[in-house]
Amino acid sequence: MLKQCFLVLIALALGFAIACREEASPASTLPTNITNATPSPTSSVLSGEVPPPTPAFATRGTTLPTYGPQDISENVTELTPAGRQPGQGSTMLPTVAPTLIDDPEATLEESPTATPLSELLPLRLVRLDLEEAFPDLEDLPRMVHLTYPSDGSGRLFVVLQEGKIVVFPGERNVSDAVDFLDIRQRVNSGGEQGLLGLAFDPNYSSNGYFYVNYTTQGNTLISRFSTDSADPGRADASSELVLMRIPQPFPNHNGGTLAFGHDGYLYIGLGDGGGGGDPLGSGQDLTTLLGAMLRIDVLDASPDRPYAIPPDNPFVHFEARGEIWAYGLRNPWRFSFDRQNGDLWAGDVGQNSFEEVDLVQRGGNYGWNTLEGNHCFSPRTGCDPSGTLLPVIEYGSDKGCSVIGGYVYRGTAIPSLAGTYLYGDFCSGEVHGFRFENGEVAGHSLLVDSGFMITSFGEDQQGEIYALSQDGGIYRLKADG
Numbered sequence: 476m477l478k479q480c481f482l483v484l485i486a487l488a489l490g491f492a493i494a495c496r497e498e499a500s501p502a503s504t505l506p507t508n509i510t511n512a513t514p515s516p517t518s519s520v521l522s523g524e525v526p527p528p529t530p531a532f533a534t535r536g537t538t539l540p541t542y543g544p545q546d547i548s549e550n551v552t553e554l555t556p557a558g559r560q561p562g563q564g565s566t567m568l569p570t571v572a573p574t575l576i577d578d579p580e581a582t583l584e585e586s587p588t589a590t591p592l593s594e595l596l597p598l599r600l601v602r603l604d605l606e607e608a609f610p611d612l613e614d615l616p617r618m619v620h621l622t623y624p625s626d627g628s629g630r631l632f633v634v635l636q637e638g639k640i641v642v643f644p645g646e647r648n649v650s651d652a653v654d655f656l657d658i659r660q661r662v663n664s665g666g667e668q669g670l671l672g673l674a675f676d677p678n679y680s681s682n683g684y685f686y687v688n689y690t691t692q693g694n695t696l697i698s699r700f701s702t703d704s705a706d707p708g709r710a711d712a713s714s715e716l717v718l719m720r721i722p723q724p725f726p727n728h729n730g731g732t733l734a735f736g737h738d739g740y741l742y743i744g745l746g747d748g749g750g751g752g753d754p755l756g757s758g759q760d761l762t763t764l765l766g767a768m769l770r771i772d773v774l775d776a777s778p779d780r781p782y783a784i785p786p787d788n789p790f791v792h793f794e795a796r797g798e799i800w801a802y803g804l805r806n807p808w809r810f811s812f813d814r815q816n817g818d819l820w821a822g823d824v825g826q827n828s829f830e831e832v833d834l835v836q837r838g839g840n841y842g843w844n845t846l847e848g849n850h851c852f853s854p855r856t857g858c859d860p861s862g863t864l865l866p867v868i869e870y871g872s873d874k875g876c877s878v879i880g881g882y883v884y885r886g887t888a889i890p891s892l893a894g895t896y897l898y899g900d901f902c903s904g905e906v907h908g909f910r911f912e913n914g915e916v917a918g919h920s921l922l923v924d925s926g927f928m929i930t931s932f933g934e935d936q937q938g939e940i941y942a943l944s945q946d947g948g949i950y951r952l953k954a955d956g
């Protein structure tokens with residue numbers, strides 16, 4: 476407990492509360508424009524269709540509700556869905572807003588696990604260690620992501636919150652990271668804002684495109700950039716094509732991750748827009764992009780048509796934003812795809828009481844702000860969780876403060892970890908893992924206590940996992956002993 480408090484104090488001193496729960500700032504941070512995002516140029520897919528009955532969802536009011544910092548640690552009602560004890564196991568409620576899923580096999584496919592769990596070491600017996608991956612590399616300030624392009628170059632790219640991306644060879648003896656992109660002048664950075672995410676185009680080797688997620692004053696921008704055709708080690712900062720500009724009513728809860736699914740579409744995690752307790756009701760509002768996982772087609776992006784909405788997105792036939800893939804999310808700071816079977820795993824940062832890990836499915840409602848984890852949030856008692864999907868894992872504020880979603884391990888260096896989903900916590904610094912097969916969690920356990928504040932995990936092309944430390948170090952997961 477002392478450690479946690481100490482770490483929190485450090486974080487506050489550094490002014491870096493990335494992904495951490497907010498203490499909602501007062502009305503002075505309210506922008507004047509809180510209207511919904513403008514319909515996308517491609518939302519015409521909504522027209523010409525006879526819409527089925529409109530799903531029941533809350534629509535945003537026209538006036539701001541009053542709110543303030545709240546102690547919601549009391550009066551939390553724990554749900555007990557049929558056949559499931561809260562906090563145990565993995566089962567999700569079977570009521571996945573069934574009327575909204577007209578073709579459940581459209582994109583999610585069953586994929587067998589390579590090694591049956593029964594042949595793996597029980598996870599509780601797997602102990603990991605962390606070693607500094609690049610001991611000669613200078614500490615990088617405020618790292619928020621590490622990733623790679625599928626070009627076989629072995630290079631690693633690290634996103635710095637202030638608005639830079641640096642690149643270096645993924646070799647232990649590397650000593651220098653060089654600037655790949657510098658858009659600090661365009662980025663509003665600090666607190667939970669900044670350059671927050673990076674995804675390379677699946678065809679990066681041929682087109683040199685990559686995509687970023689960053690905040691400006693009052694907006695989240697999703698942009699495409701090109702790599703300098705004369706220098707693969709440098710991006711062309713003048714090549715920006717803004718794909719989406721999403722109004723952010725508050726500075727916090729911006730989500731930040733973007734990643735390509737196995738279907739070739741770009742997925743974007745957006746928080747509820749901030750404040751505290753989702754004052755605008757964004758989580759359950761399908762007419763706003765906030766509080767949702769988006770899925771867009773950027774294959775033929777151009778200034779006139781920056782993206783298209785995949786026709787099999789779940790809400791294209793409804794009075795809703797067609798970009799939405801799943802909703803009811805509070806702040807999905809980090810999510811990833813299982814590189815083997817394409818499963819989408821997200822860590823959704825909680826309000827003040829519960830952190831959660833979700834297996835995000837097409838059309839799924841992940842509960843916020845009706846629920847925080849498995850528990851009633853609004854109203855605090857007697858809420859109606861019907862149609863929502865419960866977390867695969869949740870933990871309380873006694874175990875940490877902000878979940879940091881990780882990856883399903885598909886590397887080769889630690890065979891005993893195969894198929895394990897890893898996640899961490901910003902405050903506790905602990906890395907936990909579990910396996911998931913046939914809808915069940917197995918072996919959920921502590922794998923290593925990093926001793927530092929984890930801002931994100933990263934993955935290289937070989938599937939090895941890295942943990943990024945608040946204090947600037949990049950650590951590689953390795954087997955203990």
Ligand SMILES: [Ca+2]
Nearest residue numbers: 841842843848
């Ligand atoms: Ca939830």
